[in-house]
Amino acid sequence: MSRENIKADLCIIGAGAAGLVTAAGAAMLGRKVVLFEAREMGGDCLNYGCVPSKAILAAAHAAHTVRSAAKLGVKAGEPAIDLPAVMAHVRDAIDAIEPNDSQERFEGLGVRIIREWARFTSQDTVESDSVVVKAKRFVIASGTRARIPHLTGLSDIPYLTNETIWQLDTLPRHLFILGGGPIGCELGQAFARLGAKVTILEANRLLGQFEPEHVETVRSALLADGIRIIEGWGVERFERADDAITITMPDGEAIDASHVLVAAGREPVFDTLGLEAAGVEAGVTGIRCDDRLRTANKRIYAAGDIAGKGALTHLAGWHGSVILRNLYYGVPTKQSSNPIPGCVYTSPGLAQIGLTEKRARDAQGDKVSVIAWPFHDNDRAIAEGDTAGGVKLVLGKGGKILGVHVAGARADDIGALAAVTMAKGGSVRDLTSPVLAYPTRGEAIKRAAGKHFEPVVFGPFAKAWAALLSAMH
Template identity: 80%
Template sequence: MSRESIKADLCIIGAGAAGLVTAAGAAMLGRKVVLFEAGEMGGDCLNFGCVPSKAILSAAHAAHSVRTAAKLGVKAGEPQIDFAAVMDHVRASLAAIEPNDSQARFEGLGVHVIREWAHFTSPDTVESDSANVKAKRFVIASGTRARIPSIPGLSDIPYLTNESIWQLDTLPAHLFILGAGPIGCELGQAFARLGSKVTIVEAGKALGAFEPEHVDVLRVALAADGVRLIEGTGVERFSGQAGALTAHLAGGEMITASHLLIAAGREPVTGTLGLEAAGIEADARGIVCDDKLRTANRRVYAAGDIAGKGALTHLAGWHGSVILRNLYYGLPTRQSSSPIPGCVYTSPGLAQIGLTESRAREQHGDKVSVTSWPFADNDRAIAEGDTAGSIKLVLGKGGKLLGVHVAGARADDIAALAAVTMARGGTVRDLTSPVLAYPTRGEAIKRAAGKHFEPVVFGPFAKAWAGLLSALH
């Protein structure tokens, strides 16, 4: 089969968030762009991750609101769950967003989209079944996939991943989840609230990257939803068949469930890329690249999950922006130059930006201080009857914001206030300055910041000074 020969300014492998941001920006700047994607346009986030998970979480939160409405004086009873209709909502959400990431839209921007697998054949050439592309620059944005652990018996039984779970049309009677990271906790709570029995097993600690006291708040909520969370215990082997899958835990307990979801982390997709031909290195995290996302081959950049800097859609979008700034605006931007929030969209939600307290103390020692404010002392949270959680600020020398952590309702939106401040290199003082609407949950972040200054603002010197001014006036 003869291949079309194409010369381009930029060739991109992967049409997830990183690849699409880069492709759109370069094309709008008049560059000739070729984009390869063998799977679905929009990548993991649109098709299997952020969008469908938030859609099913919305349905689950609605069910929970009905179930718990009596605490506000509204008696509704047990909600009736139509799981097929829930999944219709999930698919409708995907369909509504899909045009933004579609092949037609990007071709309208001038991008040459090729729906095939592609691989390097030399440092400056990428090839697919129908095309041979030479380009000035390349971006690898091939993403990651669910990591399937090597557990005896697992390959002999049916299991779900974050990709295949959206094909369900009937509610699992008992969903066993391997892994208590964001995916495991979000989907575990969602399916529990929709009526499944849910067991989550985690060999380490649930959500180990988040503040321990905030994870404790979520543990309480998961238990209240009927989720059984088992931590510090691994699965030694699996057995059984469809509808009756048995996990044999270390220690001897056996748990039989109707469905199994593997949520044990992610692994990079590099095997089909022909990296050796291009002189590009990869490791267990992904493609080896510097802080500007450039690989050992100076023509080639890595972006998104495959770059090994984190697995978040908004981080992938930022990577696209970093590459565009460096290539086409002459702005020497590093991918680490902007703080990146991480969120878990459970109820209560978790959000964090920057360092945890333990990491901050490892790096900055006794210069670190901590201040916090509970939602139990926030008027909006009290009025909503949902006071779980708190805001925690981790501060360095001069009040520098090293980390901001939120557990509670709308944690993701509240963390945005801190993200703006941290992106500008602000300090805790900057969080005390804005006048925020009352009553809002966002006030809690200002209260936490203000608490840091209480010993000075209301201390002995301040009292003496106030007394002097009072006498003078």
């Protein structure tokens, strides 16, 4: 069978956030764009990650609100959980968002969509079963998949991943989660609040990329939800017997589970891409590329999770913007030029942007100062009866904002205040300037920033100056 030959300005492999942002922008600029996607349009985020996980968390948090309403004087009792209805809500959320990422929309923008696997056959050519594409530039945005560790017996059991867990139609009796990162903690809390017994095993430290004191806030909530957390341990072996799975720990303890979810990190997807023919190098973290996302073959870029710069949907979208700026606007842009927030959507949640305190002190030593403001001293949190967590600012010389960290309700939205300021290169002084509505949790950031200036604003010199002005008037 002969294949169609296509010449394009830009050829993209992967229709996740990075690929779609790049494709849409290039097409709207009048470029001829070809986009390959053999699986689902929208990639991992829409179909298996961000969207379904937040949808099931919404149901789980609603159940928790019913259970805990008595503390506010509202007695509701134990909620009835209908898991098929919950999963229908998850699918409805995906279906509602899907048109934004659909083949029809992108074809309407002028993008040629090829729903096939693609591979490089030379440094400027990509082929699939039905087409051969020669292009001036390429973007590899093939993403990542769940990393399956080599553990005895794991391949012999019907384990779940973030892709397959959405197929459940009955609540797990006991969900054993391998991995205590954001995916493990979010899905662990979701299923615990929906009524399942949950155990989370983390080989290192729970949510190890976040501020330790803020992680303790989340840990307390997970424990209160009845989740067992095991840290600093591996697994000796997995065994299957009838409908049960036995997890044997190094100390000999046998844990009986009905389901196992593997959430032990991600691995890049490039094994079918023919990278050697393209002159592109890759490693365990992804495709090797510079800060402008260019690979060893300067006509080929990497974007999103596969670029090894982080695994976040909004980062992938930013990568698409970086490539468009460099290729079609003549604006040299580095992917590291914008601070990228990271969030965990448990309840309470976590948000961080910039450096942790440890990383800042390792880099700048005693030039670093830290200011915190707890939610138990925030009027909105007190009124809501939810005072867990708080805000932490990590500051450098001259009040430069090195990092902002939030733990607590609506942490993700509160962190956005800092993201705007940091993106503009602002200092801690800029966090004190806005007039914020009262009462809001966002005030905690302003209060923390104001606390940084208290020694100056209310110090000896300020008092002497106030006394002088008072005497003069």
